[in-house]
Amino acid sequence: MRVAYLSASGRIGGAERALLDLLASLRAAEPDWELHVVVAGEGPLAERAAALGATVHRFPMPRLLEALGDAGGGSRAALLARLLAAAPAGMLWLRRLRGLLRSIAPGVVHTNGFKMHVAAAMAMPERARLVWHIHDYVAARRVMASALRHFADRPAAAVAVSRSVADDVRRVCGAGMRVETVYNAVDLDRFTPEGDRIPLHALAGMPPEAPGTVSVGLVATMGLWKGHDVFLRAISLIPRELPVRAYVVGGRIYATAGSEVDPDELREMAGALGIADRTGFTGFVEDSAAVMRSLDVVVHASTQPEPFGLVIAEAMACGRAVVVSAAGGAAEIVSDGADALAVAPGDAAAMAAAIGRLIGDADLRARLGIAGREKAKREFDRARLAREIVPLYRSLGM
Template sequence: MRWLFLSPVGVVGGAERTLLDLLDCLRRAPETPQLGLLAGAEGPLTEQARALGVETRALPLPSELASLGDSQLRGAGVGHFLRFGTSLARATPAAAGHLRALQRALRDFRPDLVHSNGLKTHLLAALCAPGAPVVWHLHDFLGERPLVRRALRVAGVRAAAAIANSAAVAEDARRVLGRVPVYPVHNGVDTERFSPGPADGARLDALAGLPPAPEGTVRLGLVATYARWKGQEVFLQAAARLRERLSSHAVRFYVVGSPVYRTPGSQYSEEELRASAHALGLEGHVGFIPFQAEPSGIYRALDGVVHASTRPEPFGMTIVEAMACARAVVVSAAGGAAELLRSGQDALAFSPGDVQGLTEALARLVREPELRARLGEEARHSVLARFTRERYAAQVRDVYTRVLGGRT
């Protein structure tokens, strides 16, 4: 038996980290079928998949198609839709060529099951009709996508099942996809890779190009891609308020990430965020660290990890990774992110976009070191009980068993 995984990208964001964890767990299991990966570009994803021993090939997604996305159309006016239509028309010939190449690759691999890990590959796999059951792994709220949700509802006739990374995403997907069976499966984390360990705050300062922080400095950071809804502006505004409120405390802030995806207009640039920090009087108090392929050391070096998404989060891998490292986490608790914590027990919560609420939570972490320690300890226990990657892979394989009629 042969299982083929499709990714529209070659970078490693949250969805791609969960894919790599799944591949690693599946290959370790007894009687695992042959695993293959087709990615839309060469990059860290393909490199790491090959290192796992997965048969991997890059099928480059044309730039016209890779940069096409409708996330920026939420609540947009007619002009945005017209520009999107023009981009779509330009992408159509390239998409047709890519579709033919994907059909050839599917014939060559002869999969018994296809697992698609991104919206673009959901649609492409449906159009290719490979003859094998197709499972869509949903990492987004489909109802928020004005065009994609309609396309996926039509293409759903080719989907044997969908896996949703949270109950919130599953509920949304059922409304959009109609008869497609949707199974909620929380993502998992490698609890050996993401585990408690020594905190190297000096390394954070060096990566950010800042002078060493004074002894006893409390380090607070947000780790996320530069997508505009990930809340970097909210974090910076809360940091400015916290400095005014707790001027006698030594606190340093870190923004960790990069604009890793190719859809234009959907991400901040570092220059924009630095300009915001300057306008808020945070120069010298906030450090910018580019995307880190190995973020576990970043989490351990922080005294508090902030998740500040301004929209409901489908899941929130950084939340679970930081919790696994026994860090105190402050979470914008909406959507799937709200399913990950017990507020006040293993994390602190605030409402999306609530700068004052985030400021209050951060002030507690700064003033109460014993709270930071207790939250971190409970967070680690929660991850071991609920979010291991072994549990995650087993539940995904259960979906495969259903789709294949018991043959895995």
């Protein structure tokens, strides 16, 4: 089997971590398979994929095409203008992509990211089978929803990261599309309760926490809907007498214009809320497992339904108590009160109450952490990925 994976980004976000986990799982299960990764952006993904034994093809996307997207909203007219500006370079890049795929001659082309779903649909070599790996909701993206609906007859199958995403794909692309739900996974040898930690206070330029302080962190990309503002408002609602240090861990990673919040604006917001003295901003940290272990509580604050919530699974694997904005795929993978505390998305008061409850109850933090680790071992072990993806590939007749 020869498989070509196409990634629109070279940086490491949730979708890219999921791709690396899939590569690792397939390499262990099918060592004779030939795995190729086409990386369209700058960043560490190429090196990480090569370390897993994949043949990497660096294939930079034109800047105008890289920045094109509808994640940040905006008018149709403005988006159309950007699309027209990107079209000449984009068509040349597509012709080159078609040539690259012909030279690889894969049996399966497995795409990561909306732009790559569309690009592969337009550049597929003959006799190859196309698989879209859907990590985000389609219907919320007006232009991409139209594009995927238009090309819905091209993929032989789609992989959705949750039942919620699978339902969304069928609504957009039609009930006739084959959609398989495959939850994301976690490297349980890396994401463990024991291991290295990181002095988050030093990264944030703050003094060490006083003894007894409970560290609470939002670990996320700077995506507009990741709920940074909700998290900050929640921290501001926690009584001053409770010993808490909050951290915002993450930085900008995507090139799509208008898709991320400005970290400087978040710092200004923390100051305006009066919590600058107990809220640190670390920027992007490569070792996310060490970050999890450095926190007592991990908060997931997405304001929109979460397609899956990889950070939730990773925090559980590290034995950390988790507060979850329970909607979409995130609601599928936690049980409120048993392995996490669930709140409604966007409800800063409810989030503050959940965080405050965990600050004051070390036994509850420990119980949730133990239960989360057990769930991760049962449901999120990345060895499962090959067991689910290999039969899918084989069923395509390759």
